[in-house]
Amino acid sequence: MKTFKIGGVHPPENKFAWDRPIEVLPPPKQVSIPLSQHLGVPAVPVVAKGDKIKTGQLIARGEAFISANIHSSVTGTVLKIDDVADTSGYRKRSIVINAEEDEWDEGIDTGGELLTEISLEPAAIVKKVNEKGIVGLGGATFPSHVKLMVPKGKKAEVLIINGVECEPYLCADHRLMLEKCEEMLVGIRIQMKALGVGRAVIGIESNKPDAIEKVSAAVKAWPGIEVVSLKVKYPQGAEKQLIKAVVNREVPSGKLPIEVGCVVHNVGTAFAVYEAVQKNKPLIDRVVTVAGRSLKKPANFLVRIGTPVSVLIDAVGGLPEDTGKVINGGPMMGKALSELDVPVTKGTSGILVFTEEEAHRKQVQNCIRCARCLTVCPMGLEPYLLSQLADKKRDEDCEQERIMDCMECGSCLYICPSGRPLLDQIRVGKARTGKMMRERSS
Amino acid sequence: MSEIFNQITVVSVVSLGAIGSLAAVILYFVAQRFKVIEDPRIDQVADKLPGANCGGCGLAGCRALAEAIVKAESLEGISCPPGGDDIMKEIAALLGLEATAQDPMIAVLRCNGSREHAPPKVAYEGVMTCAFAHSLFAGEGGCPFGCLGCGDCVEACQFDAMYMDRDTGLPVILDDKCVACGACVKVCPRTIIEMRKKGKKDRRIYVSCINREKGGVAKKNCAVACIGCGKCVKECKFDAITLQNNLAYIDFNKCTLCRKCPPVCPTNAIAELNFPPRKPKAEQKEAPAEA
Numbered sequence: 039m040k041t042f043k044i045g046g047v048h049p050p051e052n053k054f055a056w057d058r059p060i061e062v063l064p065p066p067k068q069v070s071i072p073l074s075q076h077l078g079v080p081a082v083p084v085v086a087k088g089d090k091i092k093t094g095q096l097i098a099r100g101e102a103f104i105s106a107n108i109h110s111s112v113t114g115t116v117l118k119i120d121d122v123a124d125t126s127g128y129r130k131r132s133i134v135i136n137a138e139e140d141e142w143d144e145g146i147d148t149g150g151e152l153l154t155e156i157s158l159e160p161a162a163i164v165k166k167v168n169e170k171g172i173v174g175l176g177g178a179t180f181p182s183h184v185k186l187m188v189p190k191g192k193k194a195e196v197l198i199i200n201g202v203e204c205e206p207y208l209c210a211d212h213r214l215m216l217e218k219c220e221e222m223l224v225g226i227r228i229q230m231k232a233l234g235v236g237r238a239v240i241g242i243e244s245n246k247p248d249a250i251e252k253v254s255a256a257v258k259a260w261p262g263i264e265v266v267s268l269k270v271k272y273p274q275g276a277e278k279q280l281i282k283a284v285v286n287r288e289v290p291s292g293k294l295p296i297e298v299g300c301v302v303h304n305v306g307t308a309f310a311v312y313e314a315v316q317k318n319k320p321l322i323d324r325v326v327t328v329a330g331r332s333l334k335k336p337a338n339f340l341v342r343i344g345t346p347v348s349v350l351i352d353a354v355g356g357l358p359e360d361t362g363k364v365i366n367g368g369p370m371m372g373k374a375l376s377e378l379d380v381p382v383t384k385g386t387s388g389i390l391v392f393t394e395e396e397a398h399r400k401q402v403q404n405c406i407r408c409a410r411c412l413t414v415c416p417m418g419l420e421p422y423l424l425s426q427l428a429d430k431k432r433d434e435d436c437e438q439e440r441i442m443d444c445m446e447c448g449s450c451l452y453i454c455p456s457g458r459p460l461l462d463q464i465r466v467g468k469a470r471t472g473k474m475m476r477e478r479s480s
Numbered sequence: 481m482s483e484i485f486n487q488i489t490v491v492s493v494v495s496l497g498a499i500g501s502l503a504a505v506i507l508y509f510v511a512q513r514f515k516v517i518e519d520p521r522i523d524q525v526a527d528k529l530p531g532a533n534c535g536g537c538g539l540a541g542c543r544a545l546a547e548a549i550v551k552a553e554s555l556e557g558i559s560c561p562p563g564g565d566d567i568m569k570e571i572a573a574l575l576g577l578e579a580t581a582q583d584p585m586i587a588v589l590r591c592n593g594s595r596e597h598a599p600p601k602v603a604y605e606g607v608m609t610c611a612f613a614h615s616l617f618a619g620e621g622g623c624p625f626g627c628l629g630c631g632d633c634v635e636a637c638q639f640d641a642m643y644m645d646r647d648t649g650l651p652v653i654l655d656d657k658c659v660a661c662g663a664c665v666k667v668c669p670r671t672i673i674e675m676r677k678k679g680k681k682d683r684r685i686y687v688s689c690i691n692r693e694k695g696g697v698a699k700k701n702c703a704v705a706c707i708g709c710g711k712c713v714k715e716c717k718f719d720a721i722t723l724q725n726n727l728a729y730i731d732f733n734k735c736t737l738c739r740k741c742p743p744v745c746p747t748n749a750i751a752e753l754n755f756p757p758r759k760p761k762a763e764q765k766e767a768p769a770e771a
Binding site for chain 1: 601602605606607609611612615616617618619622624693697
């Protein structure tokens with residue numbers, strides 16, 4: 039079975055919510071929609087306090103090249119434009135809206151009918167994706183329209199669709215592939231048309247046999263789209279690793295996938311593209327997995343952007359008593375929440391509840407030179423060395439040892455038998471080295 | 481046998497001697513050609529400096545400062561914080577220059593968000609450096625401006641002038657050891673530590689908070705946060721206090737240490753250090769007189 043060659047780990051999968059169908063969560067009473075839910079420049083609000091807005095209406099415009107539009111996820115009145123705490127506890131500019139009865143903005147098709155005819159031209163598709171605020175839903179939230187524009191002098195040859203979902207616990211993409219398979223395939227064809235490529239490969243890990251079966255059967259009707267079953271290994275969902283696994287090409291250090299003729303999109307993004315182009319619907323909701331060992335009823339919810347996390351927790355029956363930590367995202371790369379009032383954003387793929395016992399890190403002990411971090415690093419780096427160099431503030435040596443190639447997947451931290459905070463130190467070093475390199479080039 | 485031996489000895493002594501002399505001549509000319517003429521005063525000045533290489537003067541080390549001093553025509557604006565005025569006077573005498581008196585400075589922690597005042601809401605288990613904690617989250621107490629308590633400043637201090645108070649989770653600066661080199665100011669990712677005038681009899685008054693959020697938000701996380709109410713600004717007769725971005729700041733050059741502002745602060749965010757304990761009424765007259 040195909041997979042990437044260097045490193046990788048296989049944490050317990052714990053996909054508790056895999057068999058739970060996607061439930062539509064009704065819009066909450068109040069949403070707070072951050073202006074920066076994507077990589078790049080924050081969007082600029084186009085509404086003011088007291089404005090009446092409809093569901094799907096544009097509320098903030100992404101004016102820079104790498105930015106994204108933001109639309110209202112509810113119908114209601116703008117209560118305020120203020121700083122609201124995000125996952126990290128830092129306060130970011132957000133638009134707070136009091137919700138009323140849902141009333142969709144004009145031109146949005148809310149019917150469930152499948153539209154397979156693609157009438158728009160490539161340039162119009164890119165424009166539509168940009169307009170509707172689509173970003174990468176795998177977690178990195180990179181504006182999708184940028185990825186659909188092939189830079190001059192480069193040629194896209196193959197579109198890779200990420201249905202890997204290598205993070206434990208998360209099932210949002212899995213459910214989407216099962217329940218919205220046809221829509222997703224139309225979305226993929228729209229992206230193929232925009233990029234001008236004739237081939238698309240959907241990579242799915244072998245722990246989702248039902249999804250592989252379903253999608254494989256469905257792609258038979260669409261020439262050019264194929265499905266590849268991949269060995270279960272983290273971090274296969276990372277762009278470079280996925281390209282290596284699926285088409286066996288290596289993206290050079292510091293370069294983008296287009297360098298080897300590849301463009302990677304998530305299955306969730308493909309579905310969002312379908313909705314934007316065919317149904318005219320902006321990105322105002324997404325599938326979020328709520329799971330954890332202690333939760334009796336784990337679930338997959340279709341949630342409006344801006345819904346407080348506490349609403350999701352209440353929907354699965356509230357926090358169990360022995361909860362030690364609530365994580366936004368997957369257990370490997372997600373972030374612990376400091377409060378439950380933070381909103382679901384475009385990048386929220388899961389809300390995980392960990393018990394007190396699971397919540398803590400191992401006690402830090404001395405490095406025993408076992409080199410396990412080295413064997414699992416998917417980028418072929420030496421985490422033990424990088425962490426030491428970063429700790430000693432030897433930034434030039436860090437650069438030499440390619441610290442900037444680290445994608446912060448956390449495999450080293452996961453595998454270390456001494457519980458050393460390898461990734462923490464590497465992140466500090468990476469920030470400092472990056473700063474040094476920017477200063478040097480400017 | 482001895483003849484051969486003598487011959488070898490003579491040959492080797494002569495040849496080695498010749499090579500040696502030749503090398504000496506070459507070295508002499510090379511030394512002349514690439515001679516570095518250094519002002520002998522640099523060494524003399526460097527000897528006077530503390531030699532801590534702390535960087536408090538803003539230069540790479542004591543040697544760099546010595547070079548700068550010798551090159552400079554006046555000592556205006558040049559200072560050695562750990563050495564203080566005494567050393568600068570000695571150096572001035574050596575070079576025949578005039579030493580300009582500098583006010584002694586000291587590092588001050590502008591955060592009082594101890595565990596008691598800003599109770600931890602979450603627990604941090606990552607690596608104990610503020611640089612990482614700052615990039616990760618707002619802090620255990622929830623204040624995005626406050627001290628993270630990982631002790632990067634304590635580690636940066638070369639003079640053992642700081643330690644971490646385990647009970648409060650805040651660093652403590654020792655007045656008698658701090659030389660105002662500014663290493664802690666530079667390393668703090670939130671620039672909580674400020675270099676302020678040491679003040680008469682080591683007395684200092686400052687706003688012990690840098691939270692620029694609106695009052696209500698700041699107060700929610702920390703009981704002793706500056707809420708930007710402006711009462712101290714009204715109280716101050718010397719225009720020493722300014723209010724900007726919901727935060728009061730006391731200008732230490734204008735402050736007369738009259739002690740009028742701390743009592744009016746509704747959140748006790750203004751700290752006063754090394755003053756005698758307040759006595760009812762009596763000190764009200766005494767304090768301004770001292771200033």
